[in-house]
Amino acid sequence: MTNRWGITIPFTGVPLAAHRELVQELPDLGYTDAWSAETAGTDAFSPLLLASQWAPSLRLGTAIVPVYTRGPGLLAMSAATLAECAPGRFVLGIGTSSPVIVEGWNAAEFSEPFARTRDTLRFLRAALAGEKVTEKYPTFSVSKFRLERIPDPAPPIMLAALRPGMLKLAAKEADGAITNWLAPADVPKVREVLGPEPELAARIFVCPTEDAEAARGLGRLLISSYLTVPVYAKFHDWLGREEILAPMHQAWAAGDRKAANAAIPDEVVDDLIVHGSPEACRERVQSYVDNGLTTPVIALLPTGGDPFEQVRALRPR
Template identity: 85%
Template structure:
């Protein structure tokens, strides 16, 4: 089955005001609803609501940071959503970023590869209902057992940008979650992940034919995200190191306006989907044609009605 996902909640729409739209998503052709977690709603609550509003949707987190909750609380939160949506929940985890982990949550962003591996191994055991006592390399757990282990246990997905994490996802998880890539980049990512595991990607979509406005918004997002070290390294691996170097130099000098101006149109057009709803749908389909299993549309606000835009972007 071809999957077609949407990110919830939508920007500017109150969480409880999503009910009517979420109820309609399956009839529109959407198969998935995925949440995120930065400084807005947590990743789990929107999915609990959606599980009751649209009982046929598959629900996923993309992603929950592994540093901002203890291992046991991660398992408890995942088990709660899995109980609300049995067989329809996918638990996506990832390292997040030093800003979110350290500056906003007072944690320590250390040993991301090892912490991801250890968390996957703990969650695999805990969500299966096992009593876990283990000295992992990055944390230890003693005699933890879920009181209500979900049946079935949800698949585990890992946020991955480069070969090391992609290979870890292939070995230890059920798939990988990525973002900020072009349809052509999917082939590079898929080659590292392999053909078996599921590949999910959040795709930023701005359904407007005002290309200047879409590119302006895209530049702001690109300079905010791709200057983060892990995303910078990701795009250097994908081959955009030279073309993005001027942006990085301006950003490092503290000139954000100049950094935005130095992002070429072609980079914005590769990484942000924009145009008419039909053109946007075709571009999202190009990701699938290049090896993506589950596209998850992240609707960028452009002044239009979000519900109408979600309807217009539904698969045909």
């Protein structure tokens, strides 16, 4: 069993303040990590700030904070604040996000994603170490920025990485990589590029129900929403799913979402969505680790059941 076993917070339909009971219980259940996300729900930092006080032994991580939606200085301040509240227990995960989130929802320009991520990483390294930063990076400039509250220690920084370019950057300059939407059998290909040493975390979508058709129906909705985004489409081309997913892409491009969902084979859904009994789900998550993943981060999909009881049932054995 891996030494790390993570869960994504907050849970769908549960008020933030109501998470306290379960978050306090997570370490006793065997969970080592709580990771957040940032799309159009909570921001990435606030749930972790609460968790830092409710469960002082949990490691906390953002997976991920977009590099475009905050200015460099604000991103450094947000990270430093959480690092101060959870000294030695916070991991800052950053990444590009997507044009929909960056441009459509946040009125920022989504350009040069590799370079912007690299430059943000280099700025954050300097800023979180307490340096006064005046630098003209290729994608932005910073003048005379210095944190007033320097975190001790500075948090590790991990990069959202899907394909070789970003994986190699993560291996060379960051403290690890965060990946997404992959099957256990895909992990060795990612690990081969990243190398054997850096931490590799992945969010794993888990639907703890033995109603396979219901799980696959939900899985198809998610897969057509995510894997039609260009960066994920290219990721799965690289992983070898270009041909099997071509009918989905064709239907999606024609504006027929129903046909796009129907075109996703069961085998793809079963590869990418963990479903079944809690014991079967736990074993499937463990198979990611057996294939080279360092940190599995369970993302609980709604089944109509009690999410707290499901999290308890998915505890590591």
